Amino acid sequence: MISKKKNNLLGDVIPVIIIAVILISLKEFKLVSTSRLLILQYIGLYSIFVLGINMVNGYLGIFSLAHAGFMASGAYAAAISSRYFFKESWMFPLILLFGGFVAMVIGLIMSIPSFKAKGDYLAIITLGFSLIVQSFLQNWRFVGASKGINNVAKFTNIYWVFGCLLFAIFIVRKFINSKYGRSLKAIREDQVASELVSVDVKRAKTMAFAVSAFLIGIAGALLVHLLGYTSPSAYGYTNIVDGLVMVYLGGMGSITGSIVGATLWQILIQTLKSLGTWRWVVGGGLLCMIMIFLNNGLFGNKELSDAIRAIRYYFSRIILKKNSPEETRK
Amino acid sequence: MSDRENQQNPLLRVSDLYVSYGKIAAIKGISFDVYKGEIVAMLGANGAGKTTTLNALTSVISVKSGEISLKGKNIKGMPTHKITMMGMIHVPEGRRIFPTLTVGENLRAAAYLYEKKDKVQYENRRDYVMELFPRLRERVNQMGGTLSGGEQQMLAIGRALITGGDIMLMDEPSMGMAPNLVIEIFETIQKIAANGQTIMLVEQNAMMAMEIAHYCYVLETGNVTYDGTPEMMKTNKNIVEAYLGS
Numbered sequence: 001m002i003s004k005k006k007n008n009l010l011g012d013v014i015p016v017i018i019i020a021v022i023l024i025s026l027k028e029f030k031l032v033s034t035s036r037l038l039i040l041q042y043i044g045l046y047s048i049f050v051l052g053i054n055m056v057n058g059y060l061g062i063f064s065l066a067h068a069g070f071m072a073s074g075a076y077a078a079a080i081s082s083r084y085f086f087k088e089s090w091m092f093p094l095i096l097l098f099g100g101f102v103a104m105v106i107g108l109i110m111s112i113p114s115f116k117a118k119g120d121y122l123a124i125i126t127l128g129f130s131l132i133v134q135s136f137l138q139n140w141r142f143v144g145a146s147k148g149i150n151n152v153a154k155f156t157n158i159y160w161v162f163g164c165l166l167f168a169i170f171i172v173r174k175f176i177n178s179k180y181g182r183s184l185k186a187i188r189e190d191q192v193a194s195e196l197v198s199v200d201v202k203r204a205k206t207m208a209f210a211v212s213a214f215l216i217g218i219a220g221a222l223l224v225h226l227l228g229y230t231s232p233s234a235y236g237y238t239n240i241v242d243g244l245v246m247v248y249l250g251g252m253g254s255i256t257g258s259i260v261g262a263t264l265w266q267i268l269i270q271t272l273k274s275l276g277t278w279r280w281v282v283g284g285g286l287l288c289m290i291m292i293f294l295n296n297g298l299f300g301n302k303e304l305s306d307a308i309r310a311i312r313y314y315f316s317r318i319i320l321k322k323n324s325p326e327e328t329r330k
Numbered sequence: 331m332s333d334r335e336n337q338q339n340p341l342l343r344v345s346d347l348y349v350s351y352g353k354i355a356a357i358k359g360i361s362f363d364v365y366k367g368e369i370v371a372m373l374g375a376n377g378a379g380k381t382t383t384l385n386a387l388t389s390v391i392s393v394k395s396g397e398i399s400l401k402g403k404n405i406k407g408m409p410t411h412k413i414t415m416m417g418m419i420h421v422p423e424g425r426r427i428f429p430t431l432t433v434g435e436n437l438r439a440a441a442y443l444y445e446k447k448d449k450v451q452y453e454n455r456r457d458y459v460m461e462l463f464p465r466l467r468e469r470v471n472q473m474g475g476t477l478s479g480g481e482q483q484m485l486a487i488g489r490a491l492i493t494g495g496d497i498m499l500m501d502e503p504s505m506g507m508a509p510n511l512v513i514e515i516f517e518t519i520q521k522i523a524a525n526g527q528t529i530m531l532v533e534q535n536a537m538m539a540m541e542i543a544h545y546c547y548v549l550e551t552g553n554v555t556y557d558g559t560p561e562m563m564k565t566n567k568n569i570v571e572a573y574l575g576s
Contacts, residue, residue, distance in 0.1 A: 179445050186439040189428035192390055196422055197440035197493045198414035301430070 061188030074217025099221030107213020148231025251297030429475025
């Protein structure tokens with residue numbers, strides 16, 4: 001039992017160290033251009049965003065469109081806090097936590113309609129919420145109305161982004177492997193049956209929405225402090241669709257899938273930039289192909305560890321076959 | 331349990347229960363008791379209100395009026411998971427297992443209440459379920475949805491046993507199963523009851539249910555029309571004609 005735990009720990013620590021070394025060498029020794037570095041940061045923060053969406057849309061199985069609203073509230077809360085309260089760069093963690101916390105409180109409120117409403121109706125409610133947040137920000141003078149907030153301190157760097165991503169992965173993994181995580185999957189399958197085996201559905205939904213909104217809020221806070229400005233127009237339909245695309249591309253209910261989905265989609269839209277408007281055609285077409293041929297997304301309900309196990313199993317069989325040809329002839 | 335009248339406090343007492351779907355009354359004031367250690371069967375044809383009764387007991391649907399008391403406490407209108415916590419577990423009609431979770435995950439999800447506090451209890455109950463249904467042990471890593479109907483029923487019963495409670499409500503455990511499997515399931519139910527579990531069973535298969543029940547209620551279009559021990563039922567001409575078909 002203990003040795004197994006140690007093994008897991010080693011398996012976790014080594015990749016983290018490798019990634020950290022890569023990141024440090026990329027940034028400090030300027031191995032890649034600044035624009036590439038920026039894409040990397042996008043990938044990191046959108047991975048957090050997608051992990052948050054996956055919590056509700058993937059593990060809990062509710063089709064929610066509230067993520068744009070959560071991101072907007074996290075981003076704005078963080079931008080306001082860094083302008084008025086936390087002005088020093090060492091206070092950045094506080095800013096991030098504040099953004100996440102504000103989004104979480106709103107997420108708690110947004111979980112209430114999910115107790116009663118179902119399916120398409122809940123999707124409409126959450127869409128309404130996102131649009132309300134957007135138009136509220138558009139009309140609130142204090143935050144610059146439709147012009148948004150400019151001159152936000154650019155605290156975000158690649159270490160913060162990937163540090164937060166690590167934190168997000170840690171939270172999601174802890175949560176999913178807890179009894180609440182298991183109850184989320186049970187509710188996704190059959191809400192009544194899970195109530196009949198004593199699962200507290202309201203509590204599980206509340207927790208899922210809270211964790212989801214918290215992560216999305218942090219992603220918003222990182223984004224604001226990366227770009228240095230924010231405006232309500234960034235949290236409309238485009239943001240909603242972007243989030244959904246990344247979740248479905250990577251696969252529902254999977255941490256690996258969230259990161260892969262965010263990575264692929266960000267790389268895709270950045271590298272296709274030269275195509276102008278046509279990139280949406282190419283990108284959209286690619287998306288259609290993936291959905292047709294891999295209709296669970298790339299990692300639907302699977303993790304990287306499962307994939308590695310499958311590959312290992314596949315190769316071990318090939319090696320076995322080579323070593324013992326007599327056996328295969330039988 | 332022939333000395334039913336001598337026992338005092340029933341585990342579950344339902345009195346004058348009314349349930350309606352909109353304007354249509356489904357249950358028209360039924361009363362029944364379940365005592366500790368019994369297998370009580372509720373028999374009736376399609377649409378008699380058997381499933382409705384069970385669903386009303388665990389608040390899956392709302393009750394119009396009447397009293398439901400579990401261990402002396404009124405549970406009418408409580409949220410479903412709280413009723414389960416108080417010790418009434420419900421194996422729903424059509425099994426309703428979690429299809430994309432593995433058998434192991436299905437069972438583990440049912441331990442929501444106590445899993446963290448009491449790992450030993452979970453393991454004990456799990457072992458008990460695996461002993462009752464060795465086939466679940468073989469299929470522990472298989473998705474619930476890929477099991478056969480009979481195995482899914484075993485999983486549903488196993489899941490309820492893991493959650494644990496004083497009284498187990500079972501809704502048509504024989505539905506849609508091969509005859510030899512039906513016998514197997516009923517034998518298991520008897521085994522579970524012999525280990526001290528109180529069971530309330532709702533069945534269309536009156537023959538099988540009467541084989542194992544200690545006491546029976548007959549439900550007809552929302553009314554309890556007859557109640558008695560299986561022996562009494564077998565001597566009643568009307569019942570025999572209506573339900574046993576001979």
